[in-house]
Structure formats: structure tokens, C-alpha cells
Amino acid sequence: MSALGPKSDLLTLAERLVAAGKACGADEIEVAVGDSEEFSVDVRMGDIESLVEAGSRSMGFRIIKDGKTASASSSDLTEETLARLFRNAVQRAELSNRDPFSGLPKLSPLRVDPESLDLYDPEVQTLDAIIKIDLALETERTALADKRITNSFGASFGTHEIRSVLASSNGFSGEFRKTYCSLSLGLQAGETNDMVEDFWFSSETHFRDLETPEQVARKAVERTVRQLHPRKIKTQKVPVIFEPLMTSSLLGFLFGCAAGTSIYQKASFLADKLGRTIGNERLTVVDDGLLPGRLGTSPFDAEGVPTQRTVVVDKGVLKSYLCNTYAARKLGLKTTGNSDGGGVSPNNFYMEPGPKTPEEIVRSCAKGLLLIRTLGHGLNPVTGDISRGAFGLWIEAGEIAYPVSEITISGNLGEMLKNVEMVGNDLEFRGSICGPTVKVAEMTVAGE
Amino acid sequence: MNETNLIRPIPFEDHFGLSKEDLQRALATALASGGDFAEIYLEYRAYNFVMMEDDIIKETAESISLGMGIRVISGEKTGFGYTNDLSPDKVRRAALAAAAIAQSAKTVPAIDLRSQTLDHDYYPVGEPCHRLPLEPKIALVKEAYLACQAFDPAVTKVRAGIQDSIQFVTIANSDGLLASDSRPMVKLTCTAIAEKGALREHGYSGGGGRVGLEYFRSALGPEEIGREAAREAVGLLEAREAPAGEMPVVLSPGHAGVLIHEAVGHLLEADFNRKKTSIFWDKFGKKIGTPLITIYDDPTIPAFRGSYNIDDEGTPPRKTLLIEKGVIRGLLQDRLSAGLMKMPLTGHGRRQDYSDIPIPRMANTYIAPGESAPEDIFKSVKKGFYADRFQGGQVEDSGKFTFSVSSGFLIENGRLTAPVKQATLIGSNIDILNKIEMVGSDLMFGLQTGTCSKEGQDVPVMDGCPTMKISKMTVGGRS
Numbered sequence: 001m002s003a004l005g006p007k008s009d010l011l012t013l014a015e016r017l018v019a020a021g022k023a024c025g026a027d028e029i030e031v032a033v034g035d036s037e038e039f040s041v042d043v044r045m046g047d048i049e050s051l052v053e054a055g056s057r058s059m060g061f062r063i064i065k066d067g068k069t070a071s072a073s074s075s076d077l078t079e080e081t082l083a084r085l086f087r088n089a090v091q092r093a094e095l096s097n098r099d100p101f102s103g104l105p106k107l108s109p110l111r112v113d114p115e116s117l118d119l120y121d122p123e124v125q126t127l128d129a130i131i132k133i134d135l136a137l138e139t140e141r142t143a144l145a146d147k148r149i150t151n152s153f154g155a156s157f158g159t160h161e162i163r164s165v166l167a168s169s170n171g172f173s174g175e176f177r178k179t180y181c182s183l184s185l186g187l188q189a190g191e192t193n194d195m196v197e198d199f200w201f202s203s204e205t206h207f208r209d210l211e212t213p214e215q216v217a218r219k220a221v222e223r224t225v226r227q228l229h230p231r232k233i234k235t236q237k238v239p240v241i242f243e244p245l246m247t248s249s250l251l252g253f254l255f256g257c258a259a260g261t262s263i264y265q266k267a268s269f270l271a272d273k274l275g276r277t278i279g280n281e282r283l284t285v286v287d288d289g290l291l292p293g294r295l296g297t298s299p300f301d302a303e304g305v306p307t308q309r310t311v312v313v314d315k316g317v318l319k320s321y322l323c324n325t326y327a328a329r330k331l332g333l334k335t336t337g338n339s340d341g342g343g344v345s346p347n348n349f350y351m352e353p354g355p356k357t358p359e360e361i362v363r364s365c366a367k368g369l370l371l372i373r374t375l376g377h378g379l380n381p382v383t384g385d386i387s388r389g390a391f392g393l394w395i396e397a398g399e400i401a402y403p404v405s406e407i408t409i410s411g412n413l414g415e416m417l418k419n420v421e422m423v424g425n426d427l428e429f430r431g432s433i434c435g436p437t438v439k440v441a442e443m444t445v446a447g448e
Numbered sequence: 449m450n451e452t453n454l455i456r457p458i459p460f461e462d463h464f465g466l467s468k469e470d471l472q473r474a475l476a477t478a479l480a481s482g483g484d485f486a487e488i489y490l491e492y493r494a495y496n497f498v499m500m501e502d503d504i505i506k507e508t509a510e511s512i513s514l515g516m517g518i519r520v521i522s523g524e525k526t527g528f529g530y531t532n533d534l535s536p537d538k539v540r541r542a543a544l545a546a547a548a549i550a551q552s553a554k555t556v557p558a559i560d561l562r563s564q565t566l567d568h569d570y571y572p573v574g575e576p577c578h579r580l581p582l583e584p585k586i587a588l589v590k591e592a593y594l595a596c597q598a599f600d601p602a603v604t605k606v607r608a609g610i611q612d613s614i615q616f617v618t619i620a621n622s623d624g625l626l627a628s629d630s631r632p633m634v635k636l637t638c639t640a641i642a643e644k645g646a647l648r649e650h651g652y653s654g655g656g657g658r659v660g661l662e663y664f665r666s667a668l669g670p671e672e673i674g675r676e677a678a679r680e681a682v683g684l685l686e687a688r689e690a691p692a693g694e695m696p697v698v699l700s701p702g703h704a705g706v707l708i709h710e711a712v713g714h715l716l717e718a719d720f721n722r723k724k725t726s727i728f729w730d731k732f733g734k735k736i737g738t739p740l741i742t743i744y745d746d747p748t749i750p751a752f753r754g755s756y757n758i759d760d761e762g763t764p765p766r767k768t769l770l771i772e773k774g775v776i777r778g779l780l781q782d783r784l785s786a787g788l789m790k791m792p793l794t795g796h797g798r799r800q801d802y803s804d805i806p807i808p809r810m811a812n813t814y815i816a817p818g819e820s821a822p823e824d825i826f827k828s829v830k831k832g833f834y835a836d837r838f839q840g841g842q843v844e845d846s847g848k849f850t851f852s853v854s855s856g857f858l859i860e861n862g863r864l865t866a867p868v869k870q871a872t873l874i875g876s877n878i879d880i881l882n883k884i885e886m887v888g889s890d891l892m893f894g895l896q897t898g899t900c901s902k903e904g905q906d907v908p909v910m911d912g913c914p915t916m917k918i919s920k921m922t923v924g925g926r927s
Contacts, residue, residue: 376850389850408924
């Protein structure tokens with residue numbers, strides 16, 4: 001923590017609350033306090049639509065007494081409320097059952113100095129409001145200059161600065177600051193009865209890394225107009241190519257299935273599959289909390305466990321589940337630093353890129369679907385079954401032929417992982433879950 | 449012991465430590481740079497949670513949320529600030545943040561807040577959950593858990609939980625409105641995992657609403673919730689892959705209300721029409737579907753999750769006719785859109801919490817009952833798909849929508865035959881609204897557990913419909 005200078009007021013508060021919780025009778029206690037500053041501007045059709053500026057602070061804690069757990073959280077940080085919440089929690093713990101797997105993790109040292117993770121950009125806080133508003137306005141203006149665009153959902157620019165502190169009765173005491181900024185744009189093209197829509201965004205820790213208004217606008221326009229005048233297709237089985245955002249969504253589903261909390265509940269098709277082959281040799285998936293400057297990076301998780309690099313799938317073999325302390329104990333494994341307070345969350349969860357360019361992957365398809373958007377939530381972690389509404393570009397003889405819509409794609413994640421035929425070289429870290437272009441050998445595409 | 453808001457105004461000062469004068473002062477600060485309208489939204493929410501898994505009461509939780517959002521409207525623009533520290537300087541800072549949207553300093557006429565009293569209460573609460581100790585709630589959770597586990601030996605994992613909350617809101621605005629609401633909510637849910645050999649399936653059920661704990665003794669018992677979750681999981685072990693392609697689809701009463709929510713409700717929210725992004729924006733008063741369908745959104749149905757005495761802008765809601773015999777008749781309005789469109793308020797301005805700007809939202813959306821007997825609807829289908837239980841759906845402004853079926857049946861020669869697994873259905877709303885061929889007389893509502901997401905804000909909703917037949921729709925199965 002030394003790089004942050006003297007201990008902050010927030011950390012002092014958390015440490016004081018740990019002592020107060022112990023005094024109330026808790027055997028173990030963990031207190032998190034978060035402070036956030038938010039700015040966001042939405043513009044639409046050349047004018048500001050909304051401007052938000054605010055700060056907030058909240059806290060949460062977990063106590064264990066006689067092997068029984070109770071937790072609480074509050075955005076009311078008055079002494080009186082917090083004292084009541086502690087008293088209630090200690091009493092409430094009595095009503096739970098003793099759980100041999102409960103309890104805080106053992107204290108372990110951080111792997112890195114939080115400052116070395118490069119999570120804070122001072123420029124985000126000093127940016128003038130006029131500049132932020134202009135970024136959003138310019139993004140939308142650039143896109144609207146394209147005559148194929150008929151309407152706008154608006155452009156947004158936002159910044160967040162977050163300070164997280166955690167103190168526990170196991171001796172942990174830590175804090176870090178993080179910044180986040182984003183620029184996004186949503187568009188419509190086509191006439192009222194034949195409209196298509198899409199969006200693009202850029203989000204980064206550092207303001208200087210953000211895509212320019214020109215880049216965001218150009219990408220949003222291109223993604224929208226390529227869907228104009230879609231056709232319907234017959235129901236058939238074809239190869240499906242996932243664009244990077246679509247792969248990310250698939251990986252989000254995989255994360256949920258590899259979460260230790262789902263595994264011990266048997267709420268995942270990956271339960272009992274540790275050490276087994278779940279995909280082919282092209283599939284390597286990693287969770288890494290230590291990548292400098294990335295959106296999913298942090299020095300420690302919500303239990304004060306140091307984050308790490310965890311290989312989840314290595315050339316098709318399931319190497320690790322992602323666990324908090326509780327799930328790890330239930331499964332007889334080690335925590336991977338993925339606790340989010342209630343369950344588990346990804347750090348930077350990504351699929352290793354492969355050798356092919358996205359263009360090569362499209363060219364490899366005699367006939368197939370380039371998946372560009374999905375609609376709906378048809379994902380079942382227990383079976384791995386997937387069925388979603390889809391929008392795409394139809395591929396014939398290795399070329400994009402025409403857009404298609406009102407179709408669904410369906411398959412099973414377990415089978416799809418084994419049918420990964422090509423992996424693209426276009427991995428970009430746009431969020432905490434990301435992947436490159438991926439070609440799956442065969443899925444059912446339902447249409448007419 | 450019926451706790452109501454009737455006549456008796458709720459003393460908001462007790463919850464927030466702010467007086468009427470404090471609110472008037474903050475509203476004046478917010479309007480000091482100009483603007484047409486200013487509004488304060490104060491919220492206090494207390495939430496309790498009990499969870500059982502692995503045969504033990506594993507965890508309990510309590511959560512307090514307290515804060516204030518303040519906005520200024522100037523033409524089509526909104527300035528917004530929020531804080532969860534209600535000390536005078538932080539309130540002032542939030543008011544100044546909201547004020548930044550307007551640019552023309554002006555003298556603000558004195559604001560005289562007048563408390564509004566309501567002559568209605570849509571929350572029929574006998575035993576308010578937030579006042580009860582945890583023991584009776586734990587008892588309900590155990591009953592649901594054990595009933596689920598005992599339903600069939602194939603049930604291998606169960607998770608049951610109860611969540612209750614009380615949300616106290618006060619809205620004050622520069623028109624002089626001062627209104628409060630105290631909204632109870634409870635939800636008891638159960639999930640089951642069933643196994644047979646290498647097969648593993650999942651089932652879910654739940655219930656609740658803006659009711660007291662007595663609901664689970666009188667209206668819907670915990671055992672029923674537990675058994676229903678088990679029944680779905682065990683039933684799916686025998687299910688085959690859903691079909692793929694276009695076919696006739698029959699929708700189950702109640703649960704299939706999600707179709708109306710997605711296909712119609714969202715695109716009749718006023719903001720999408722004011723901005724002309726909704727396919728419906730130029731079709732007001734026009735026929736967009738079969739005369740068999742009439743659709744309402746009604747936030748005034750007692751006990752329902754989607755109901756409220758006032759919306760989050762202080763407007764008492766009204767039952768709103770959206771579609772009458774296939775013709776668009778109404779929109780769901782909030783203050784901003786209604787003002788700009790010069791249309792009446794309907795009481796559908798809602799927000800997730802104090803840190804969000806209110807937007808037009810659905811409450812309880814449903815299709816009015818039709819004339820067909822449900823058995824005649826089945827008889828009319830030679831070969832088709834029966835969509836029984838649902839996972840939710842999504843729509844885009846062009847009218848393309850999906851909804852995901854978690855379990856269904858094949859229909860063969862007018863009868864339900866093989867159970868089938870999950871499938872997503874996709875269509876275009878106007879096309880599907882014209883393909884609704886039969887509407888049953890059996891209006892029902894889905895589980896009292898639904899939540900709707902829009903622009904990152906989640907609010908509780910309900911939806912309902914009778915048994916309905918769609919002549920042809922794309923079913924996204926695998927076989």
C-alpha cells in the first residue's frame with residue numbers, strides 16, 4: 001500500500017468497523033467500503049439529453065460467529081445505522097446453521113504493489129466537462145453525417161473513479177483506486193418499417209487509450225448499415241463464425257459454468273469435469289487479475305485474496321474452476337481470487353487468440369453464418385444448451401453475401417467447445433470478458 | 449392489522465431527516481440557473497434475505513439503501529445529481545449538479561410544497577414482512593426446500609430463499625407536489641437440480657408480490673413453490689430437443705405474458721416513440737394487429753409486483769389501454785415525454801433507485817381475455833409447439849423480439865405429446881400480432897417474481913395473457 005502514501009480515511013474507517021464488529025461478538029469480520037465519483041453525459045440529435053454528476057459511498061460486511069454467517073450492506077453510513085446493522089447481524093447469525101466451510105480466507109500477501117497495476121488515470125478526474133460533452137457530440141455528429149443513418153439512440157461519454165478498501169479480522173487491510181471511462185454510440189438505419197440498429201463503444205482505464213469519436217462513429221455506422229435489407233433463410237445446420245463481441249458473450253456463459261459456486265450446486269454442465277477434456281486443442285481460456293491497466297484487473301478480490309493468473313482451459317483440458325474461498329473449500333480446491341462479495345466474478349477472463357485473421361476465417365466458409373448480434377437470453381448452464389435470437393451476415397463461397405435476421409442459433413456449449421474449428425488473432429480487451437473471432441464447425445440455424 | 453397509507457400522510461421527515469423547508473430550498477437551488485422543472489426523489493429501502501442450500505440455512509443478509517436524486521428538466525434536457533449523504537452541503541452539491549444543465553439565471557418563484565394524500569392503497573398487507581422477525585421467514589424457506597427435495601428422488605440439489613423489502617419514497621417537485629409511498633415486496637423462490645444418469649436439468653418457481661407474509665398461507669403455499677420447481681426439473685429429464693423452424697405455436701396462459709411485454713409493451717413506452725426509434729412511432733390510432741387483441745398496462749392491480757400507489761414521479765397511476773382490438777390507443781408516459789408530446793400522464797415513470805433518472809416503464813401488462821375455449825385452441829393445431837414455461841425475452845426498436853422457453857411440449861393432432869427442452873422463439877412484432885389466430889378466455893398471470901431491465905435499470909413487473917395461438921412462428925430448437 002505504500003505507494004498510495006498514508007492510509008486513507010476510508011481504510012481507517014474500515015479498520016475501525018472491523019474492531020466495532022468484533023466488539024459486538026463476531027468471531028470473524030470483513031468490511032468493505034467503496035467510494036465512487038460518476039460523470040456521464042448523453043447527447044442525442046446534436047443536443048445534450050442528460051448530464052449526471054454524483055458521488056456516493058457504501059459499505060458492506062460479513063461476520064461469522066460459531067461457524068454461522070450473516071452479512072449486511074448499507075449506503076447509510078451514519079454511526080447509528082451501522083451499530084444497528086452489526087447488532088442485528090450478530091443476532092441473526094444465531095438463526096443460520098453452522099457451516100464447516102464458512103469463514104474468511106487465511107491472510108496471504110499480495111503478489112504485486114497495487115500501484116504497479118496501472119489502474120488509475122489522474123487525467124480522468126481533471127477532464128473539463130465541456131471536453132467530455134464535446135466528445136459525445138462529435139461522435140454522434142460524425143455518424144449522422146452519413147446519409148444512410150436515419151436515427152440515433154444517442155452518444156454517451158462517462159467516467160467513473162472508484163476507491164475500494166477492505167479490512168478483515170484476519171489482518172488484511174488494503175485499498176486501491178481505479179478509473180474507468182467510456183464513449184459509446186447507438187444508431188438506426190433504414191425506414192420505419194425496415195429498421196436496423198447497432199452500437200459501438202470504447203471503454204478503458206486510461207483516457208488516452210480511448211478510441212476517438214471518429215473511430216467509434218465509423219464502427220457504429222458500419223455495424224449498423226451492414227444489416228440493411230436482411231433476408232430470411234431456411235432452417236439448416238452450418239458453420240457459425242462468432243465476431244469478437246459474440247465470442248465474449250459466449251465466454252460470459254462459459255464463465256458462469258466454470259464458477260465454483262455453480263459447480264458445488266451442480267448447476268453447471270462442467271460439474272465433475274475437472275481435469276477432463278471439454279474442448280479441442282484450439283481452446284485455451286485464462287482468468288488473469290494482474291494484467292496492468294485492464295478493466296478486470298485488481299490487486300485483491302472482495303475477500304482480500306490476491307488475484308492471480310489462472311489457466312481455466314488449457315488446450316481443451318479443464319484445468320481450474322474459478323472460486324471464492326467458500327466454493328474452494330466446498331470443492332476441496334484453492335481459491336482463485338475471484339470473490340465479488342456474494343459469489344464469483346471474472347477478473348480478465350479471455351480466450352487466447354489463434355493464428356487466423358478474421359478475413360481468413362470468413363474465406364474458409366463455403367456456406368455459413370457470421371454471427372454479429374444476438375437477442376434474448378436462452379442459456380442454460382445446467383445443460384450447456386444455447387438458443388438465441390440472431391442477426392448475421394450470410395456467407396457463400398467465402399464471401400459475405402447478404403444480411404439475415406429473424407433467425408435463431410442453437411447448440412450446446414459442451415459440443416461447441418469441441419467443434420472450435422478456427423480461432424482469430426483479433427483479441428482485444430474491451431471489457432472484463434473478451435475473446436477473438438471464433439469459428440464453430442456446426443450449429444442449428446432456424447429460420448423459415 | 450391493516451397497514452395502509454389511507455388519508456394519513458406518511459411523515460417523510462422521520463425517514464430522511466429533511467424538512468419541507470429543506471426540500472423547498474434544494475428545489476430553489478436546482479432551479480437557480482433556469483430550467484422548467486425540478487424534482488427531488490428521496491428513497492429509503494430496507495431489504496432482508498434468507499437462503500437455504502445443502503440442507504442448511506446458509507446465510508442471512510440485511511441491506512439498507514438511503515439516498516436522494518435531484519433533477520432539473522430544461523426543454524428536452526435533464527440535469528441530474530444524487531447523493532447518499534443527506535447532509536445540507538451534500539444535498540446542495542447534488543442540486544447544483546442538476547442545475548448545471550440550464551444556462552439562464554432567473555429568479556425562482558417561491559415553491560410551496562403541499563402534501564398529497566391518496567384515497568387508494570394497492571398493497572393488501574396483513575403481516576408486513578419487514579416488521580417480522582426472521583423465524584417465520586426461515587420456516588417458509590424450509591417448507592419450500594423440503595417439499596422440493598421430497599418431490600422425487602431424482603432431485604439432487606435444492607436452493608430456496610426469501611427476500612423482502614420495504615421501500616419508502618418521497619417525491620417533491622417545483623409544481624408544489626409532495627407525495628410519499630411505502631411499498632412492501634416479498635418473493636419466495638426455489639430452484640431444483642434433477643439428475644438421471646449423465647443428464648442434469650434445472651427447474652424454478654416462486655411467488656410473492658406487494659403482500660404480507662400471510663400470502664404464503666392463503667394464496668400460494670411454500671410447498672407448492674417447492675414442488676413446482678422440482679416438477680419442472682424432473683419433467684425436463686424426459687424432454688427431447690425442441691424442433692427448429694416455422695410452425696404453429698400455442699402459448700400457455702399466464703407465463704406467455706412475456707411475449708406481450710416484449711413484442712408490444714416496450715415499444716409503446718413513450719420515450720421510444722417521442723424519439724421515433726420505435727416501429728410504432730407513426731402508427732398511433734392505426735391498426736397493427738388482429739382485432740382479437742386488446743392490451744392494457746395496469747399498475748393498480750392490488751398485490752401485484754408491478755403495482756404502486758404513485759409512480760416514481762409522484763403520479764397516481766391509471767389502468768392504461770395500449771391496444772384496442774388491434775389498434776394502438778395509448779402510450780406509457782413519464783413526465784418528460786408526456787410534457788414534450790403534450791399527452792396526459794399515465795403514471796408509468798419509474799426508476800430502479802435514487803441514483804437513476806425516471807423513464808417510462810411497464811407495470812402489469814396483459815392481454816384481455818378472448819372468446820376461444822383453451823381446448824378448442826389445442827384442437828385446431830395438427831402439428832405445432834406448445835410454449836409452457838419461460839425464461840424471459842428481449843426486443844429491439846425495429847420490433848424484432850425473442851422470448852426463451854424453458855420447457856414446452858409438441859402438439860400432435862390437437863393433443864400435447866412429447867415434452868421438449870429449451871428453445872428461443874423469434875419474430876417481428878407487427879407480423880406476429882397479425883398472426884395471433886385465437887385468444888382464449890382464460891386470462892392468467894405469470895409468476896410473481898419478474899423483473900424488467902431497460903437502460904441498465906431493473907424494476908419489478910408482472911405480465912399475463914390467456915392461451916393464444918400464433919399461426920406461424922420461428923422456433924429455435926435443434927431437431
